[in-house]
Amino acid sequence: MKIAISFFGVLLLMVSGLLFFQYQVFSDKLETGEGNFSYSQEVEIVYRGESLDIRQHLSNLPNQTIEIKWPNLAVSADCFIESENSCKRLNDEKTKFEQGDIRSQSLSYIIPLDGGLKSRQLLKEVFVTLQNGEVTHSTVHITTDSGVKGQWVTGLPLVGQQSLSLVNYSMFSGTGPISELYWQAGDFKLQEMLNHVAIYSKQPVTDSFKKQLTGLKLLNEHHIDLVQGENLTGEQGKRILFIKDLSIESIKQNIILAQVRTQYHFGNSPEWVSELVASYLSGSIIGGSKTNEIVASLTDQMTDEQLQRWVHKLNELKGEEISTKVLDEALYEVLGKYTQFLTLNEHTEVLFPFLYNDSRKVYLDSQPMKDVSVIFKDGFIYYSADTLLSHLSYEASEGNNGYYVNNATRHFRFPMEYDFYVYNQRRYNIVSQPLITIAGEYYIEENWLKRLFLVKVQKTNDAINIIATSTTQQ
Template sequence: MKFAFGLFAVLTGIIGGTLFFQYQTYSADLAAGNHAYYYAQEIETSFSNDELHVKHHFKGLPNQRMDIILPTHAKDVACLVEDTASCTRVDETMTYLTMGEATTQSISYTVPIAGGLAENKLLQNMFVQLKNGEVSYSILHMATDKVMAGNWITGLPFVGEQKLSMITNTMFSGDGDVRDLYWSVQPITLQQKEQHYSIYANEKPSADFLSEVVEVMGDTHIAIVKDPKFVTANTQEFLFLEALDVTTIENQILLTRLKQKYDFSKGEPWLVDVVATLALEREVGGKKAQDVLQTLYEEMTPEQVNEFKKRVLATEGKAITTQYLDSILREIFTMPTTYFEQNAATETGVFPLLFGDDREIYVNDYVKNDVNLVMKDGKVYYTADTLLPHLGYTAGEGNKGYYVNSAKSAYRFPRLPGFYVHNQTRHEVKSEPIIKIGDSYFIEEGWLQRIFHVEIDKNTGRIQMKVNLE
């Protein structure tokens, strides 16, 4: 037991010296003019009563105000008084650190864990962040009741484990931040530990796998964990795998790097696969992204495809959204389109590349922003679900087609081509008045005028519709 305590003391001393050197170096490298800064941290945690209790020490702090960003469900936030200066810069509101000469400050807080640790869990954004700050080095201590058979894993390199009579202490440390924690109910073995990655699995990786994985790893340490439950998790500190497969790791690392380079927070999840496919020039990710890109490429020249790729990949730091990608297509084709936006709203199949009209659409002198116009096969179509109610009708899909009703008229446009029904009278047609594109219905402009007696006047600024109900 004395040896165990001695070993941990030596490890803590060595890492503490490294920590001191790291934060002294980084604190001297403050970014000019934007109040960015580096700091180091040491975090002590213990788990009891379905809660994570945290003692958080910030080190190497600059002499400036720093806002405290708490975990979403944090409670019992308080000063942690360990010496006369350990809490002198923490404002009484616990929302920021004031300017001051003290370079180390400490707080404590508790984060509830819903459902406890009865099953494997990925706990994200568990620790306090300092706004505009970048963590240069982290030390993390995890204390867990010995009766719990599982173990903690973090994105930091594993240092050691100390089993005492009542608790198990686990220690991690390394460059960079730590935000996420992974709990495995069943003990999981650290199979390989290298400078930029650690592999956790209950099976030994093959020699071929170990030789190849080195080639695809980045510069920051990451934990590779075999657990299929979290393979789709959005985290920069872990790679969760169903199997120890190099291609999967390569793809996931690429996606992680792309999420660091581009802002996908406001876009559809499959847009990450779109950008990854453009970057690697091979298929990456799910079927949705590949089908959308393939349909788009079929309507573009090779020069337009290259221009699209170039413009998308040059948008580093910008938010990647369906609207933004559509704006790039608009510039390339010099015509408005909502191709990506429409495909985001389409649950089955792929919405084709169609072009629209920038003019506002008015119905009886009132602008209707929910009505869209598209051009297909030389004809003009309007969104039926949104336009027809403005004309005084109810409209929607039914058992035998698309139904449009008013007080005096009932229309049915069947799925079979060649006719429609008005007040139980069949009318033969050579072209379809209403068509379905993707998951949406559209009414053709000529038929809109003939069937529903809509007068349409187009000028430079607007498309004006007027109607008199029968």
């Protein structure tokens, strides 16, 4: 009985300690502003000559420190005193909201417009955002002088607009943030809003087109604005898309890509990465020729069950930072084998074929070599030649008569297309090639590496250690 009581006491202390630790971590996150949260906002925009005067009212703020990310163009950034408490949480430096129970705060700032508002001008990153915050709903009011005639587009559903004797007023409201503003003068307006898609153009859309648009299958119900034509810079917005051709196929591809890019964070990844994700989520090829090749090569490696798991895995990654490395790791979970297929294609113009890689870390004399990759091809093991030979103190380069590898005393030439190699001016016949090229990169076969460059290769479950002999670097 005493033993049971003692055990229960120890267990209680352990649980109490764990709860205290979790509470401390939670409290630290609140103080440092690391906790993720959602909030809503109402934005008032007034165009005055050569600037946008903006008041941004933020609601449902959590009781934690919140970093404020002001637009780079913003001037006269300040608090807007809408009520007694609307500035209580803003610190003196105006860089963050302090912890507090007040749920709503208001900010004001000015976005200068050099030369005033221009027709077909897309304004990006002109609104305040909050670190770790996600906007669930936005309402936007835009007011201009009555002499400023044109159409505003915000990426949110248009609720209504009115021209009065002194001002023009537009109101937009919907789920998610407002990321950009677009304005166009002339005979240009909202022509149709169907299936969460608003079409702005000079010409009305046909009944046949409306029917096709209604039946369009999209990835989610997030609103998208389609503008027929181009803006001044040729850029695309996040929720405002510019399309010359109002065909259903063009609209489908552009909308699905836009939806994917709002659901994932692609950072500096090549454009084909977002196209690849969009292709698998939509079940249709979206993107250019490289995307088509990569999707085809990747799909060929999968069974139907693996393909379903791959699409499921992509859905699980929504909201995450996406890179070729992240996707390769996801492929490993699906295929059960490690590959750098997507990573190796990131910096090549031609397609790097699908191959499996050795996932173990590679070392030279116990020093890590992060730039050396190991691939499996046709039953052989190959190492990336340029990087590995450089670590072995050789200079490797492609020349007129083959691939050259040199150091102070050892000189190799590999003609590649012939059954011999040259070492220190002497020719040696071979029955297999020491090196191969894949997508313009050279790889050296493991046994030839050991034989020609005098190294030993030791392998464990976690590492490949290449050991240079005393004569290797002579």
